[in-house]
Amino acid sequence: ASLVAGLALTSILLTACGENSPSILDPAGPIARSESNVFWIILIIAAVVFVGVEGVLIYSTIRFRERPDSPTPPQIHGNTTVELIWTIIPAVVLLAVLSVTIKGIFDVATPPANSNKTIEVTAYGHQWWWEFYYPEYKMTTADTLVIPPHTNVHVKLYSNNVIHSFWVPALTGKTDVIPGHDNEKWFSADTADKTYVGICAEYCGTQHANMRFDVKVTHDNNDFLSWAQLQQQAAAVPAPGSLEAKGQEVFKNQCTTCHGIVGVSQSTPYLQDPNPAGRCDDPTKDNGCLIGPNLTHFGSRHLIAGGVLDYNQQDCNPGGDLSNCNLAKWISDPQKVKPGNDMSVNVDKSDLPALVAYLESLK
Ligand code: CUA
Incomplete structure (x- = not known):
């Protein structure tokens, strides 16, 4: 049995x-x-x-x-x-x-022994999404942590809100992300061209279950460096008079309170000079920092809103039908997609194709 x-x-x-x-x-x-x-x-x-x-x-x-015939056993x-x-x-x-x-x-x-190379990453737990800042490259991204294979990744973990926990089951165990208590950890991936699921493993509010991220391992170090080079550039400039240019105007009018785009609403790839403890370290608020993800290279990402939706760009043809486009779904009613999140927009339906086209152009 x-x-x-x-x-x-x-x-x-x-x-x-x-x-x-x-x-x-x-x-x-x-x-x-x-x-x-x-x-x-x-x-x-x-x-x-x-x-x-x-x-x-x-x-x-x-x-x-x-x-029936058992004698009384000896008493010990x-x-x-x-x-x-x-x-x-x-x-x-x-x-x-x-x-x-x-x-x-x-x-x-300790650093894993399979490589001498190291990259530094600061992971910020937000409610409810992950932001990744690369101090050596002065670049920031959200929802997807891109790393080269066979490279030690040194992650510093920050939160200025509630406790989260950083977990990539295939690559590294859970480490809590605690406001006012800076944790760090090491990991390394030894397979190239693979994407692994990351999870927030500490209950952090109503959308805790939808605080996912991906760890994307590039083909090799050069592949990572060319991705990094792209991320460090300012955002693509739309052609005057195009649908994307109209979308940029919509963005400027409606989104810049919470989101930054380098070259459009901010000048550097990160929102303020990182101090030694990382940026946004005021324990009481997003001090000097915007509350939403930086969108400078949004079009190069493949997750939306902390992994709630896939960014299905093939279904997001701004000139045509947007009914299956997850980005359009998200922008038009973020509270329906992810109730309780900080995003509240009121994008006019007629502006939606332009905004989708613009965000999609931000490769
Ligand atoms: Cu963040 Cu659970």
């Missing part, structure tokens, strides 16, 4: 390893592998203990059950040998678990 239960549990755990479902059992980097090893070692130890204890219990229940008071055995064995088991865990703690707190 215990074997059947064990197999059933294992099969439940393994069903989590589907193609698109994030799983700690499918690690894609050294940090996640170390964490997954701790899981497997403890699971195996626990399975051996479980099978052993349940086996003896079931055997004894059957072998020593009461029968204390047995030093047995008591030593059941103290020493659990102590040894716990020491084994402890040593594996402590090794794991040191593994995840």
Whole structure:
């Protein structure tokens, strides 16, 4: 029975390893592998203990059950040998678990050993989306963290609102993002051209479940650098008189209170000079910072509103039908798509195609 239960549990755990479902059992980097090893070692130890204890219990229940002619068994008071055995064995088991865990703690707190290269990233938890700032490149993006493969990523974690938790199951375990307490972590991906799901793992408000992000691993370092070069540039300038130019006017009139676009409503790719603690570190408010994501290269992203929607650009033809366009859905009624979020706009229906066209042009 215990074997059947064990197999059933294992099969439940393994069903989590589907193609698109994030799983700690499918690690894609050294940090996640170390964490997954701790899981497997403890699971195996626990399975051996479980099978052993349940086996003896079931055997004894059957072998020593009461029968009509059973004599009264001998009555025992204390047995030093047995008591030593059941103290020493659990102590040894716990020491084994402890040593594996402590090794794991040191593994995840230090740069992974598969590369000498490092990139710095500051991740800001907002309600409810993730912003990523690259201090070496002076660029900022949202919803998707782009990294090169085989490179140590050093992430500093900031929040100025509530506690979030940064988790990329295939790459790294959870680390809380706490206002006033700066955490940091390391991870690294050893597969190229892959995208991994990231999750906020600490309840942070009504849209906690919709605070997702992607970690996109580029083909190689050059691929990452060309993406970075693009992100550092000012926004594309629409041709005068075009639909995009009209959209830019709509943006300037309706969106700049919360969103920045470099070259349009702000001069640098980030919103203020990052101080040593990172930017937007006033614990009480978005001090000097805009509350919404920077949209300078929005058209190069593939998620909208903290991963609530895919940015399906193929369905967003501004000249034609926008009924399946998620960007249009989001802009026309953000409270319907993600109730409780900070975005409240009142874009006139007739302005929607222009705004969609403009945002789409921001590659
Ligand atoms: Cu942020 Cu949950």
